[in-house]
Amino acid sequence: MLSKLKIALSTLVAGATVAALTAFATPAPAPAQTAAQAATPAAAAAPAPAAMVKKASNSTADHSKFKELQKTFKTAPEVTKACLTCHTEAAKQIQKTKHWTFEFINPETKQKLGKKHVINNFCTAVESNQKFCNACHVGYGWENDKFDFTAEENVDCVVCHESTGTYRKVPGLAGHPTYKDMEFPPHSGKIVKAPDLSKVAQSVGKTSRANCGACHFNGGGGDAVKHGDLDSTLTNPPKYLDIHMEKKGLNFSCGTCHMTSAHQVPGSRYAPTAADIKDVAPHMRGKVDNSNPSTCQSCHGTKPHPAKMAKLNEHTDKIACQTCHIPEFARGQATKMTWDWSTAGKLTPEGKPITKKDSAGHNAYDSKKGDFTWEDHVIPEYIWFNGKVNYTLRETKLDPSKVVKINSFEGSPTDGKSLIWPVKVFRGQQPYDSVSNTLLVPHVFGDDENSYWSNFNWDKALVAGMKAANAPYSGKYAFVKTEMSWPITHMVAPKADALTCAQCHSKEGRLKNVKGIYMPSRGDNNKLLDMAGWALALLTLIGVLIHGAGRIYAHKKG
Amino acid sequence: MTVERIYVFKRFERFWHWSQATLIIFMLITGFEVHGSYHLFGFGKAVELHTLSAWTLIGLWVFAIFWHFTTGEWKQYIPTTDKVVAMIKFYSVGIFTNAPHPFKATTLKKHNPLQRLAYLGVLLFIGPLLWFSGWFYLFFSDWGAWGVDKYVSLEWVAFFHTAGAFMMLLFLIAHVYLTTAGHTPTSHIKAMITGWEEVE
Numbered sequence: 020m021l022s023k024l025k026i027a028l029s030t031l032v033a034g035a036t037v038a039a040l041t042a043f044a045t046p047a048p049a050p051a052q053t054a055a056q057a058a059t060p061a062a063a064a065a066p067a068p069a070a071m072v073k074k075a076s077n078s079t080a081d082h083s084k085f086k087e088l089q090k091t092f093k094t095a096p097e098v099t100k101a102c103l104t105c106h107t108e109a110a111k112q113i114q115k116t117k118h119w120t121f122e123f124i125n126p127e128t129k130q131k132l133g134k135k136h137v138i139n140n141f142c143t144a145v146e147s148n149q150k151f152c153n154a155c156h157v158g159y160g161w162e163n164d165k166f167d168f169t170a171e172e173n174v175d176c177v178v179c180h181e182s183t184g185t186y187r188k189v190p191g192l193a194g195h196p197t198y199k200d201m202e203f204p205p206h207s208g209k210i211v212k213a214p215d216l217s218k219v220a221q222s223v224g225k226t227s228r229a230n231c232g233a234c235h236f237n238g239g240g241g242d243a244v245k246h247g248d249l250d251s252t253l254t255n256p257p258k259y260l261d262i263h264m265e266k267k268g269l270n271f272s273c274g275t276c277h278m279t280s281a282h283q284v285p286g287s288r289y290a291p292t293a294a295d296i297k298d299v300a301p302h303m304r305g306k307v308d309n310s311n312p313s314t315c316q317s318c319h320g321t322k323p324h325p326a327k328m329a330k331l332n333e334h335t336d337k338i339a340c341q342t343c344h345i346p347e348f349a350r351g352q353a354t355k356m357t358w359d360w361s362t363a364g365k366l367t368p369e370g371k372p373i374t375k376k377d378s379a380g381h382n383a384y385d386s387k388k389g390d391f392t393w394e395d396h397v398i399p400e401y402i403w404f405n406g407k408v409n410y411t412l413r414e415t416k417l418d419p420s421k422v423v424k425i426n427s428f429e430g431s432p433t434d435g436k437s438l439i440w441p442v443k444v445f446r447g448q449q450p451y452d453s454v455s456n457t458l459l460v461p462h463v464f465g466d467d468e469n470s471y472w473s474n475f476n477w478d479k480a481l482v483a484g485m486k487a488a489n490a491p492y493s494g495k496y497a498f499v500k501t502e503m504s505w506p507i508t509h510m511v512a513p514k515a516d517a518l519t520c521a522q523c524h525s526k527e528g529r530l531k532n533v534k535g536i537y538m539p540s541r542g543d544n545n546k547l548l549d550m551a552g553w554a555l556a557l558l559t560l561i562g563v564l565i566h567g568a569g570r571i572y573a574h575k576k577g
Numbered sequence: 578m579t580v581e582r583i584y585v586f587k588r589f590e591r592f593w594h595w596s597q598a599t600l601i602i603f604m605l606i607t608g609f610e611v612h613g614s615y616h617l618f619g620f621g622k623a624v625e626l627h628t629l630s631a632w633t634l635i636g637l638w639v640f641a642i643f644w645h646f647t648t649g650e651w652k653q654y655i656p657t658t659d660k661v662v663a664m665i666k667f668y669s670v671g672i673f674t675n676a677p678h679p680f681k682a683t684t685l686k687k688h689n690p691l692q693r694l695a696y697l698g699v700l701l702f703i704g705p706l707l708w709f710s711g712w713f714y715l716f717f718s719d720w721g722a723w724g725v726d727k728y729v730s731l732e733w734v735a736f737f738h739t740a741g742a743f744m745m746l747l748f749l750i751a752h753v754y755l756t757t758a759g760h761t762p763t764s765h766i767k768a769m770i771t772g773w774e775e776v777e
Contacts, residue, residue, distance in 0.1 A: 330624065333718035520621030526613065537731040540613035540620050545736050549614075552743030559747050563754035566668075570758075573673040 110171035147487030252351025293406035399441030403430030432535030454493035
């Protein structure tokens with residue numbers, strides 16, 4: 020059976036965890052789920068949204084029967100307090116995770132990463148915009164530096180565990196859900212309803228795809244914006260989109276691969292496992308195993324193909340499973356490919372912001388954000404990758420004459436630690452300090468007069484952003500081209516859709532730009548040898564033909 | 578002149594020759610596709626067919642080597658300088674002037690001296706070059722286990738394998754042509770089909 024599941028498992032994992040960290044998300048409500056523990060009691064289920072379809076549960080607890088949850092909650096932290104009366108260690112565990120600290124020290128590079136520190140080329144930076152961005156923080160109330168990271172009631176339990184699909188952390192509320200019906204986005208006419216916190220609390224269970232997706236599908240400010248391999252189509256994906264998550268099939272949750280223990284979710288984009296290629300049996304019971312459980316190989320091993328495809332097993336020490344088994348990303352819906360902040364701020368003659376859509380209906384321009392392009396079924400770019408990622412951080416000096424790599428993936432064909440990986444490369448332009456040559460933190464969101472979305476004034480927004488970040492700013496800015504890479508690892512296709520040999524083994528194949536390896540049929544052959552070989556063959560042929568003609572002539576002449 | 582018929586090629590030998598010829602031609606076709614010279618079967622299929630033919634040819638060779646040593650036929654490939662010059666003269670001059678063939682095949686000496694040299698070259702040089710490089714090509718992933726990955730690169734393995742293939746191609750062209758250069762244009766070919774060669 021294992022062999023059937025082979026290639027793709029781990030891919031799922033790597034993304035889900037860190038997406039939360041790196042996502043600048045507008046969290047969506049988790050669509051209703053039918054997961055085992057999710058069911059509410061029959062009585063409460065009267066209005067019966069899909070979520071309430073009761074399934075046989077393996078759980079020994081029905082949270083709707085708990086007295087602690089059968090009351091009216093005015094605020095979300097009150098719910099947390101109720102959770103903690105039984106789950107005494109849960110908040111302490113959460114407070115040690117990246118989901119809480121938004122901070123990650125890369126053990127190898129020692130770079131201080133995490134959402135708190137990284138500047139990306141989507142929404143750029145959290146600092147000074149916490150109220151908005153921290154809608155995706157697994158807590159309540161982080162709107163400035165004064166946030167109490169030790170207060171246990173500030174931990175948001177339900178965002179990851181509720182199953183009504185009604186709980187939504189609205190950007191601008193610093194991680195709180197709305198407690199009264201509100202219009203969001205402002206002036207959109209769309210109403211976000213205040214969730215019934217009692218029902219939400221009673222609905223808790225195992226974390227579903229929709230729970231993770233509430234933030235991770237929406238990284239970069241909206242559905243499908245950031246990753247390309249994580250979006251809302253994974254909530255209930257068809258087989259074509261995800262062989263592991265298809266509901267009628269294996270029906271994996273994110274946690275099936277991102278096998279979580281004590282709320283620590285394994286799988287990371289800051290320090291990914293690029294080459295899990297040691298030949299050991301994966302994750303046996305009782306075996307001390309600190310390896311990443313979310314790689315493909317952790318379930319499928321390093322020789323996943325059947326004997327008749329043995330040649331493919333000889334590819335696994337050079338090529339990541341994802342390269343062949345995720346032939347395209349954004350197969351469910353289009354993902355954002357470029358974001359140009361430098362064109363933001365165009366207004367109508369009356370001074371009103373503008374939005375434009377492209378022919379497919381995606382946002383192509385927004386005065387608040389600039390120009391975008393979107394693509395679906397995107398062929399990834401391919402690189403050697405050994406798991407080491409270096410970031411251009413706020414204090415890192417950059418060279419504005421070149422495209423700045425927000426993150427650069429290390430790897431080489433000869434280091435023995437790299438595989439060829441598919442990546443989404445996200446390109447854009449964003450503000451930098453043109454005197455000190457460093458990236459800038461813009462203050463984008465807020466009701467104050469300095470926020471870019473209020474006044475479309477970069478000078479004010481950048482001064483305010485850098486001040487909030489407690490960082491020096493010369494006062495002079497310009498826009499620099501940047502690119503950021505995202506390893507493609509989710510949305511593993513059925514094996515029939517995997518790449519065929521010739522998609523790489525050809526002159527214009529997928530791997531035509533990957534250096535350092537000899538690939539038959541790619542045009543890597545010695546051109547001189549070919550020229551000499553064919554020339555000699557032709558000469559020999561001409562020689563024997565002349566010789567033969569001579570014989571015929573001589574014979575006829577008699 | 579009397580025409581006499583002698584039995585030069587035994588049944589196994591003829592089987593070996595034609596199956597080997599088929600395999601080599603087929604491997605040239607599939608091999609140059611893997612090399613990237615053209616598209617015929619498709620890369621994946623070409624690799625599969627090339628590999629399958631290689632194993633078949635290895636099997637055939639095991640039998641052929643066994644046969645050559647048990648029958649003593651290997652002696653047919655011992656090189657000789659006797660009549661080499663005469664053969665070169667014949668191919669370059671005599672053949673156009675209806676001169677008699679300087680070599681008379683017998684059961685004990687079925688190859689003329691140039692054939693002996695050419696076949697020995699194929700057996701001792703082109704063949705091994707292709708076998709060894711092909712073997713490394715095929716077991717690319719095991720170089721680490723063999724401890725040779727520091728000394729061998731696929732680029733050079735492919736280079737030598739391709740070089741061998743070109744040599745085989747040259748041999749094939751010349752060989753096919755020279756089959757018409759017997760006592761009559763078809764006498765060699767008939768001999769390889771029936772076993773019997775007509776000699777003057």
